[in-house]
Amino acid sequence: MKSHALRPLFVVIVVLVIILIFRTLIVPKDFGIHLRDTPFGSYIWGYYRKGDEDYWKAFKVKHQTMNYCKDCHSEQYKKIINSKHAKVQCENCHGPAVDHPEKPEKLNIDRNRELCLRCHAYLPYRTAKYELRGVPITLKMQDPDAHNTGIECVACHSPHEASLK
Amino acid sequence: MNCSRREFLESGLKTILLAGLPLSAFEILKPEALASIMKGKGRRWAFLVDVTKCVGCGMCVKACKLENEVPYDTKVSRTWIERYVALYDGRVLIDSPMAGRDGFPRNDPQGQKVAKEDIAKAYFVPKLCNLCQKSPCVQVCPVGASHYTPEGIVLIDRSWCIGCGYCVMACPYGTR
Numbered sequence A: 001m002k003s004h005a006l007r008p009l010f011v012v013i014v015v016l017v018i019i020l021i022f023r024t025l026i027v028p029k030d031f032g033i034h035l036r037d038t039p040f041g042s043y044i045w046g047y048y049r050k051g052d053e054d055y056w057k058a059f060k061v062k063h064q065t066m067n068y069c070k071d072c073h074s075e076q077y078k079k080i081i082n083s084k085h086a087k088v089q090c091e092n093c094h095g096p097a098v099d100h101p102e103k104p105e106k107l108n109i110d111r112n113r114e115l116c117l118r119c120h121a122y123l124p125y126r127t128a129k130y131e132l133r134g135v136p137i138t139l140k141m142q143d144p145d146a147h148n149t150g151i152e153c154v155a156c157h158s159p160h161e162a163s164l165k
Numbered sequence B: 001m002n003c004s005r006r007e008f009l010e011s012g013l014k015t016i017l018l019a020g021l022p023l024s025a026f027e028i029l030k031p032e033a034l035a036s037i038m039k040g041k042g043r044r045w046a047f048l049v050d051v052t053k054c055v056g057c058g059m060c061v062k063a064c065k066l067e068n069e070v071p072y073d074t075k076v077s078r079t080w081i082e083r084y085v086a087l088y089d090g091r092v093l094i095d096s097p098m099a100g101r102d103g104f105p106r107n108d109p110q111g112q113k114v115a116k117e118d119i120a121k122a123y124f125v126p127k128l129c130n131l132c133q134k135s136p137c138v139q140v141c142p143v144g145a146s147h148y149t150p151e152g153i154v155l156i157d158r159s160w161c162i163g164c165g166y167c168v169m170a171c172p173y174g175t176r
Helices: A006-026 A051-058 A074-081 A090-094 A113-120 B005-029 B031-038 B059-067 B136-140 B166-170
Strands: A031-033 A047-049 A129-132 A135-138 B080-087 B092-095 B119-127 B146-148 B154-156
Touching: A047 A051, A047 B146, A051 B154, A074 A090, A090 B059, B059 B080, B136 B146, B136 B166
Parallel strands: none
Antiparallel strands: A031 A047, A129 A135, B080 B092, B080 B119, B146 B154
């Protein structure tokens, strides 16, 4: 029964079996086709490791939004939610809080004119009027090279009240 | 049994029509079609940007870099804003200084001074991940690291990614 054709075939089968065993060992259990588009899943859109969803659900985001600040900095918080800057997040200007009072102990205070000019510099094509959920908003802009140059905006304006000091 | 030429053609036509009807009805048995009838389970989230409202402040670029620890002082960013300024003389100035990280505080597209009267049309185009319903980046991933959750979010499996960069090439918005 010995045949020169069967030997290489045998080798191929052994290699295949080894690869398959190796594969089942290293591929995680939850890796496979999951629900997407069809009740039976889809190879193109639903092929992944399910456990990764939990990884991202538990992932801590660095930007904590305004609600996070409201208990400790209630003064600034109250001012801003009653001002025209109510929609501008604290962390836009102060940077991400991460674990703020612990690590970084203080957030950055940027008094540079450029910070305000990101939104308030006059450009002919910058949208000056728009609506947000039916409420009209006018973005008042100033020519950066004409409006009190050389002085920080916050010398005259309060960033949290969006008004003159 | 007699059958005139007219009768033969008539019944032949009816047979074809009737046979065609149930065939198209089988369409409903395709898994995709069934699923669309059942409308899927739960919510599917989307992420929208109203580009007509973008004022080009660049806060999204700054936040993206800080959030995802992208080297801050390099030009690279996968959330970026482009400024298009089309002039009446036919030139179109397109720029994105530092990917728009510091906004556009001066009217200086490509470092040139342009007068208001010369501008035919100008706007900002913010480019953020659109969480596409059929994302090219998910489709091209050879290992299933770029994936789509049933809620509609496009994620990357950090431990599974082999770093081939296909998804970067595939993204039509240059945001991956």
